[in-house]
Amino acid sequence: MKLAIGSDHVGLELKPTIIDYLKELGHQVEDFGPTTNQRTDYPKYGKKVAEAVAAGDYDGGILICGTGVGISISANKVKGIRAVVCSEPYSAKLSKEHNNTNILAFGSRVIGSELAKMIVKEWLEASFEGGRHANRIKMIDQI
Template sequence: MKIAIGSDHVGFELKPVIIEYLKELGHEVEDFGPYTSERTDYPKYGKKVAEEVVAENFDAGILICGTGVGISISANKVKGIRAVVCSEPYSAKLSKEHNNTNILAFGSRVVGIELAKMIVSEWLNAEFEGGRHQNRVEMIKEIEKEYNR
């Protein structure tokens, strides 16, 4: 899988750990910044990763900020993105199986390294179930169209 990853300055320290973990799992990863721990704004990186995923340059995206909330909200403003912020593996798994999420976000101030790895693993290993869930994903797409997002 090709995975785009980004963070803000708060997620900066956890990001290389997750990049290394993804590579150990056999995935190709591209880091969209930031490249230093200097204070920065999470919307820039949420947008960058989301645009790459929507353009189908990457199969999925991972975003990290303090809580995962702000950066996931930013990513979700890009039409076609279904970003989920997760603090535990079960929601990560179900978000893929039921909502076909294409970006995973979490907070470096909320989860530790090993929990972050478990969340990533569950999300990556889950598969969209389709069926009744496909109808709901289509409804989400219709909402996007309605509001010209």
């Protein structure tokens, strides 16, 4: 898969670990920033990654901030994005299977690197089930 990743300054420490892990799994990754730990605003990076995913340039995205909440809210403002913030693998898996999420977010102040890897792996390996869930996605898109 071709994946976009972004963070704010708080998520910067965890981001290289996730990039390396994604590459180990055989994925192509583009880092949308930031590249320094200078204080920055998460909406900028949530928007950049979300726009790239919504445009179809990437198969999905991963966003990291302190909690994952703010950056996921920012991403969800972009039409066509279904970003989910997860702190455990089960919700990540079901978010893809039932909600066809295209961006995964988590918080570097909430989870550690090994749990983050488990969450990413479950999300990447899951597939949208369609069926009864497809109609619900259409309903979400109409909101």
